[in-house]
Amino acid sequence: MREYPVLCQVPGCGAAARHKIAARWSDGFTHEFKTYALTCAACLAAEFARAAEKQRACRLALGETLAPVEVFGR
Numbered sequence: 001m002r003e004y005p006v007l008c009q010v011p012g013c014g015a016a017a018r019h020k021i022a023a024r025w026s027d028g029f030t031h032e033f034k035t036y037a038l039t040c041a042a043c044l045a046a047e048f049a050r051a052a053e054k055q056r057a058c059r060l061a062l063g064e065t066l067a068p069v070e071v072f073g074r
């Protein structure tokens, strides 16, 4: 695995991203992660709240499931 610097996605932040905010998505056949944001520790809480809000607004098609938003370290 190659390591490369990933920056926090919050505009104007520019710190190294340490966390991935994502949710497990499935349509019953394939499973994947729906990534909402990559953030540094300082922006994590605010971006997590935004991701949870985005998820609530997201409509799922029949057969699709979306698990609650989770935080993954990197």
Ligand SMILES: [Zn+2]
Binding pocket: 008, 009, 010, 013, 014, 015, 039, 040, 041, 042, 043
């Ligand atoms: Zn940040």
